[in-house]
Amino acid sequence: xxxxxxxxxxxxRNDFPFFARSSGTEPxxxxxxxxxxxxxxxxxxxxVLDLYRDATSNxxxxxxxxxxxxxxxxxxxxxxxxxxxxxxxRCEIVFTRGTTxxxxxxxxxxxxxxxxxxxxILITQMEHHSNFVPWQMVAEQTGAVVRVAxxxxxxxxxxDAWRALLTERTKFVSVVHTSNxxxxxxxxxxxxxxxxxxxxxxxxxGAQAMPHQRVDVQALGADFFAFSGHKVFGPTGIxxxxxKQELLDDMPPYQGGGDMIKLVSLTNTVWNDLPYKFEAGxxxxxxxxxxxxxxxxxxxxxxxxxxxxxxxxxDDATARLRQWDDVRLIGTAAHKAAxxxxxxxxxHPHDIGTILDQARVAIRTGHHCAQPxxxxxxxxxxxxxxxxxYNTHEEVAALAAGMAQVRELFGA
Amino acid sequence: MSELRDLYQQxxxxxxxxxxxxxxxxxxxREADGHNPLCGDRIxxxxxxxxxxxxxxxxxxxxxxxxxxxxxxLTQMVKxxxxxxxKELFGHFRELVTKPVEPHESLEKLAVFSGVREFPMRVxxxxxxxxxxxxxxxxxxxxxxxx
Ligand SMILES: Cc1ncc(COP(=O)(O)O)c(C=O)c1O
Numbered sequence: 265x266x267x268x269x270x271x272x273x274x275x276x277r278n279d280f281p282f283f284a285r286s287s288g289t290e291p292x293x294x295x296x297x298x299x300x301x302x303x304x305x306x307x308x309x310x311x312v313l314d315l316y317r318d319a320t321s322n323x324x325x326x327x328x329x330x331x332x333x334x335x336x337x338x339x340x341x342x343x344x345x346x347x348x349x350x351x352x353x354r355c356e357i358v359f360t361r362g363t364t365x366x367x368x369x370x371x372x373x374x375x376x377x378x379x380x381x382x383x384x385i386l387i388t389q390m391e392h393h394s395n396f397v398p399w400q401m402v403a404e405q406t407g408a409v410v411r412v413a414x415x416x417x418x419x420x421x422x423x424d425a426w427r428a429l430l431t432e433r434t435k436f437v438s439v440v441h442t443s444n445x446x447x448x449x450x451x452x453x454x455x456x457x458x459x460x461x462x463x464x465x466x467x468x469x470g471a472q473a474m475p476h477q478r479v480d481v482q483a484l485g486a487d488f489f490a491f492s493g494h495k496v497f498g499p500t501g502i503x504x505x506x507x508k509q510e511l512l513d514d515m516p517p518y519q520g521g522g523d524m525i526k527l528v529s530l531t532n533t534v535w536n537d538l539p540y541k542f543e544a545g546x547x548x549x550x551x552x553x554x555x556x557x558x559x560x561x562x563x564x565x566x567x568x569x570x571x572x573x574x575x576x577x578x579d580d581a582t583a584r585l586r587q588w589d590d591v592r593l594i595g596t597a598a599h600k601a602a603x604x605x606x607x608x609x610x611x612h613p614h615d616i617g618t619i620l621d622q623a624r625v626a627i628r629t630g631h632h633c634a635q636p637x638x639x640x641x642x643x644x645x646x647x648x649x650x651x652x653x654y655n656t657h658e659e660v661a662a663l664a665a666g667m668a669q670v671r672e673l674f675g676a
Numbered sequence: 677m678s679e680l681r682d683l684y685q686q687x688x689x690x691x692x693x694x695x696x697x698x699x700x701x702x703x704x705x706r707e708a709d710g711h712n713p714l715c716g717d718r719i720x721x722x723x724x725x726x727x728x729x730x731x732x733x734x735x736x737x738x739x740x741x742x743x744x745x746x747x748x749x750l751t752q753m754v755k756x757x758x759x760x761x762x763k764e765l766f767g768h769f770r771e772l773v774t775k776p777v778e779p780h781e782s783l784e785k786l787a788v789f790s791g792v793r794e795f796p797m798r799v800x801x802x803x804x805x806x807x808x809x810x811x812x813x814x815x816x817x818x819x820x821x822x823x
Contacts, residue, residue, distance in 0.1 A: 611741070612744075615741045618795060645715060674684070
């Protein structure tokens with residue numbers, strides 16, 4: 265199946281030194297925790313190292329050639345991001361620390377000034393805490409209310425409930441594109457359309473969408489789009505906020521400091537142009553350059569072929585786990601990324617995690633920063649295997665073998 | 677598999693599945709909450725005192741096999757002990773789960789937790805109930821965490 269599309273897992277794995285290491289002296293490690301963070305291809309490591317080795321310097325601040333070179337690489341990364349997500353203008357790409365900071369920026373600089381007592385922010389029950397807490401904080405600050413649309417027992421957004429919750433009191437909508445905890449892919453274009461009918465702006469949390477599919481922010485219509493570099497094969501500590509220029513233009517800065525002003529006097533400060541108004545202080549230059557390299561790498565990948573491959577891994581893992589009656593899958597949406605969350609009767613996910621780790625299978629256990637979602641399934645924690653395009657069916661088999669050991673140890 | 681068998685000994689599996697003293701003490705004199713932010717485990721401990729001695733102790737909550745078994749065995753062990761003895765026992769227990777030492781004789785069946793030291797990520801599971809008990813004995817209202 266993968267051959268037919270020209271997608272080759274072996275070729276992908278060759279790009280990642282992680283797999284070379286784990287095929288050496290150590291027994292291989294099945295890394296199935298990709299929703300937490302992804303492994304890095306060599307080209308990303310090279311870009312970061314080259315930057316520090318050949319162009320360590322601050323950006324936008326020196327007349328000397330090294331600063332010019334660092335600035336060139338940093339701004340080139342912005343161009344790469346712009347083209348990759350199809351933003352209209354490069355000034356719409358703000359570098360942040362990650363999705364979390366992007367959401368907080370929008371909450372404080374765009375949404376907070378809009379809100380009065382009784383106004384509402386609408387989100388879903390499947391948000392990551394980073395798309396929950398910033399809204400609770402802004403609600404606290406303004407007297408507004410956070411409305412949370414429920415999910416169905418399969419883990420899909422209840423669209424009827426969503427429509428009912430979208431009212432004249434709704435001042436902002438923020439929604440996760442793809443759930444990290446259960447993999448559900450939300451109908452974001454439809455959500456944006458419904459909000460825009462009411463003149464309400466929308467933030468899409470794209471942290472988990474980016475590693476699995478192409479994103480076109482203009483086609484999506486989102487007013488804001490947030491993602492993290494580290495989940496899309498780039499470095500940690502770098503992320504992006506895309507915002508429509510006309511919205512960003514009118515927003516006050518998020519943080520004060522160097523680089524975000526044009527002129528400072530004792531009495532008067534003039535904000536810098538976009539996007540620098542939102543990039544106070546020395547940015548994560550190497551991180552941005554590494555993210556640029558990651559997206560350039562992504563562009564070379566047949567992502568449709570990758571999606572078929574990931575789907576096959578998902579179906580394989582699902583089928584293998586379903587052979588046991590006491591294992592329950594959490595989140596079985598029709599439209600879903602390769603995330604397989606589950607619980608097992610009588611065995612806490614934390615114990616599953618330790619036993620799988622001994623079997624050299626890395627999964628995540630716990631609440632996945634999505635406590636409200638897990639509550640709706642009546643569980644406090646799950647075990648979660650999350651796949652990326654470089655994972656293999658052998659690694660799915662290792663997961664199943666590890667689960668057989670769990671059963672043996674716990675006498676299930 | 678052998679390290680895992682050392683970790684998940686029968687006694688631990690048994691107490692993990694069927695925790696003892698897993699109940700509420702109405703009108704407990706001392707209570708405290710414990711929370712392990714890493715895995716979301718929560719525990720609530722109840723204590724009644726007879727002077728300096730622990731007359732009764734119980735717990736409620738949900739957690740992994742290690743933390744549940746630890747709480748269960750702990751409640752069995754410290755009933756009838758003084759606060760000072762309990763603190764001393766915790767000192768030995770903490771050594772047991774973090775350092776390659778011979779189990780101190782006062783630990784008795786708590787020695788089954790020696791396998792934990794091979795799993796540094798799980799030390800907090802084993803010690804959560806202890807931290808919570810000590811917080812309760814101190815009469816503190818605050819939530820004990822493993823941090
Ligand atoms: C859906 C989703 N949103 C937001 C975040 C937060 O990303 P970060 O921690 O990189 O800011 C994550 C990361 O786990 C996520 O999966």
